[in-house]
């Protein structure tokens with residue numbers, strides 16, 4: 001957040017680095033404090049120059065941090081210490097020195113400004129006042145009343161057309177031998193006109209007329225009066241009191257909201273170029289989606305052979321797609337590479353590497369080094385923590401999840417996963433890109449499994465518990481297909497592939513070597529667990545792609561599902577091993593247990609604020625899981641069944657299976673029943689916590 005280096009052997013150069021305007025965030029303040037300590041204690045250092053990276057000195061306090069509690073070193077003592085230091089400090093001002101940035105410049109003993117630099121205190125526009133000594137020092141420097149031009153007023157010591165930093169370093173070397181006392185602005189006395197009271201009264205009248213009811217300008221006038229009539233140590237105390245009143249006022253919140261709202265409104269990042277990292281099935285599908293809408297794509301793989309295979313597959317897909325749509329294939333939009341360095345100019349990257357957090361973190365770390373600062377970094381994870389990935393980058397606000405579903409160039413659903421630090425524009429850009437690619441994009445919160453997969457777990461769990469209790473995959477699928485699903489849960493799982501869930505269960509310690517050997521059979525982590533899906537995978541049966549899963553298929557990749565005696569046998573052996581007496585299970589029980597568990601998790605998701613509204617969940621299930629449209633989606637279906645009945649049935653099933661927490665009715669469901677069962681569109685009003693972005 002600030003670079004420290006020694007230049008010309010004796011000048012400590014401190015460069016503030018907090019894009020876009022080097023605002024003094026807690027991290028920047030911390031870095032300034034540390035660097036100053038270093039500079040003042042190093043006998044080699046005779047002078048210090050402070051400048052800002054990328055042509056901007058400092059845009060003031062980091063307004064993004066105003067919403068939270070104060071972190072890092074407070075500004076006033078930090079600035080006082082810089083001024084009191086025994087080595088000359090020179091501010092090299094390019095671009096802006098605003099608010100806290102200008103205050104920083106004012107505690108420096110000298111100020112060198114580029115002719116185009118802008119210095120000032122815009123705090124009133126944010127409903128506050130310069131409260132790190134700004135009102136006290138500026139007036140001591142230029143007197144009351146003051147007019148424009150900085151050099152004439154004595155605000156800056158030199159104006160330059162050259163590189164302000166280089167000029168400041170030379171200036172600092174010349175300043176080494178000079179006394180510092182008169183350069184400490186807080187020690188000066190404010191030059192006042194004889195009619196100070198009359199002047200300030202007149203200004204107060206003007207302000208009240210021009211901005212009736214607005215607090216900050218009036219507070220500024222009071223701070224000016226303090227600067228004129230009090231010694232610095234009293235004036236700064238008064239400044240702080242005024243700030244405290246303003247800072248917690250609704251006016252300050254409103255004005256700061258307006259600052260960001262103005263910048264957010266209409267913000268639109270047009271994505272012209274993108275990169276896809278990883279050319280497996282998902283990566284290839286995503287690359288085709290992008291190229292289909294005219295976005296140029298750099299496709300990256302880690303090995304030559306994988307790159308070549310990916311290239312051929314993508315070209316084949318594009319050609320088939322173009323033929324089907326009667327257009328020519330946009331092959332010229334593609335570049336294939338093994339090097340992440342080729343991504344330095346793209347607008348957006350979608351990472352589609354293996355679902356492994358450590359690997360993804362390495363990729364994101366590398367991306368923040370090679371991509372330009374404005375590049376959006378997206379991950380196609382199907383359930384990993386997006387914020388953990390954002391945390392390893394230099395731009396957490398530009399990181400977002402884009403959860404595509406397989407096959408990515410066919411499936412309509414896109415979950416845009418909002419991390420707590422993803423900015424509104426980043427989310428808006430991902431949402432609009434999704435729309436452009438013809439997807440139905442839904443913004444969701446960053447929780448394990450996001451929305452679709454989080455809900456799918458209790459749905460699939462119920463189906464496998466029903467297998468244990470006596471049902472067959474065919475019977476369960478038939479009940480769900482009669483309900484309206486195009487495919488029952490087992491046929492769908494065979495299509496998607498069983499190995500992904502197996503790996504996730506292993507990583508969560510539910511099976512494999514991490515399982516506590518003491519844990520009772522068919523229980524994991526304190527709740528009921530069905531071992532059958534793991535046993536199917538252990539036989540190398542991963543679904544259609546291996547020619548067998550819950551069903552058997554005529555060949556690898558075959559789609560014609562037939563009941564498999566091997567599975568029947570496995571179920572019988574399993575039940576007898578664990579002493580389970582199979583029972584007849586009705587279709588009604590199958591549908592209720594699977595679908596009410598699904599909806600119950602949906603209520604939990606709404607309650608946690610991970611989806612904005614029940615309609616979003618329904619859209620996710622309509623477009624991401626083939627939920628029968630005429631049933632409206634799981635949440636609408638629950639409302640049609642009647643929330644009271646859903647609640648009663650869940651209570652009944654939970655009583656019968658107390659070791660299955662997903663069957664315990666969610667508090668939101670109970671609340672909705674208790675408050676008279678409002679229509680779906682009104683459920684949102686009963687949700688207490690909402691993810692800040694939704």
Ligand SMILES: CC/C=C\CC(=O)SCCNC(=O)CCNC(=O)[C@H](O)C(C)(C)COP(=O)(O)OP(=O)(O)OC[C@H]1O[C@@H](n2cnc3c(N)ncnc32)[C@H](O)[C@@H]1OP(=O)(O)O
Nearest residue numbers: 020021023059060061062063064098099100122131132263
């Ligand atoms: C103890 C209290 C001490 C001090 C109080 C303060 O310092 S309060 C802050 C005082 N500073 C300001 O009010 C400056 C506000 N910013 C501006 O006036 C303009 O942004 C600026 C710096 C003149 C640049 O204008 P430009 O038109 O070039 O760009 P834009 O306004 O779109 O801003 C670019 C992005 O920078 C973000 N940003 C600007 N200032 C700050 C800041 N102080 N803190 C955090 N972020 C800041 C702005 O939101 C834009 O971000 P983006 O994500 O691109 O929308």
